[in-house]
Amino acid sequence: MKLSPSYSQFYAKISDVIQSHRIFTDPLRTLAYGTDASFYRLVPKIVIWANNADEVALIIKQASELKLPMVFRAAGTSLSGQAITDSILVVTSRDWNSVEISSDNSLITLAPSVIGSVANDALCGCHKKIGPDPASINSAMIGGIVANNASGMCCGVSDNSYKTIKDIKLIFADGSRLDTSSAQSRENFAKSHSEFLQKLKTLANKVSNDERLSAFIAKKYAIKNTSGYGLNSLIDFKDEFEIIKHLIVGSEGTLGFIESVTMHTIEDYQDKASALLIFTS
Missing domain, CATH: 3.30.43.10 (Uridine Diphospho-n-acetylenolpyruvylglucosamine Reductase, domain 2)
Known part of the structure; x- marks a missing residue:
């Protein structure tokens, strides 16, 4: 071409x-x-x-x-x-697929090309799994799962990517890098992007101080809502880095590239059941 x-x-x-x-x-x-x-x-x-x-x-x-x-x-x-x-x-690349599990099995760190089911396979021996469970989990990769806040039918609003994310490594449009788990990385980013962080904090304060708007956002995210940016991060957190890593969830690559993500694992119960409940009203 x-x-x-x-x-x-x-x-x-x-x-x-x-x-x-x-x-x-x-x-x-x-x-x-x-x-x-x-x-x-x-x-x-x-x-x-x-x-x-x-x-x-x-x-x-x-x-x-x-x-x-x-x-x-x-x-x-x-x-x-x-x-x-x-x-x-x-x-x-399909080779960009490292998996690291913490010693107590409570956290898992995943590269962007790790398939969701592969992450669960790595955790199955300790009866744990990742929270998100999209229907495409046997094919979907962590980079896309987090970037789209893919959640599936089982995790609801309590175990999706937004709720289970612990830390994230990001690459921004100017090529700068941020590792939210590293105090040094956060300090360096705060120095090089102080204006950006201040604007983000100002926006979060503005949204939180608007009672009508913050109540509307809280209501929208009390039910399953994976459309667009995680605006609930603006009312859920005060720390700028917590806001950033939760805004990334669902941002579809528009705010930065996910180099890796660390997630809280959840229980993978051995006994499971499904039910159909019918209500008269």
């Missing part, structure tokens, strides 16, 4: 770091990546398989400098077209 000057410039810059066999511009493969599990189609100009966070940071920085739109994709199980674009598509 012949690229326009700006895309050609982008291609040249990332090709210095990323091997050519992981960058696709040919008509066949760009067409193949032009759809996800939805019925929409947008054919990307460039598809990149990213192996690690350093590569993603480079891609984001170069695309941002050239003002080129980009979309992240994990498994591509989206039913609403979130994983397609007619610009730059960044696909997380």
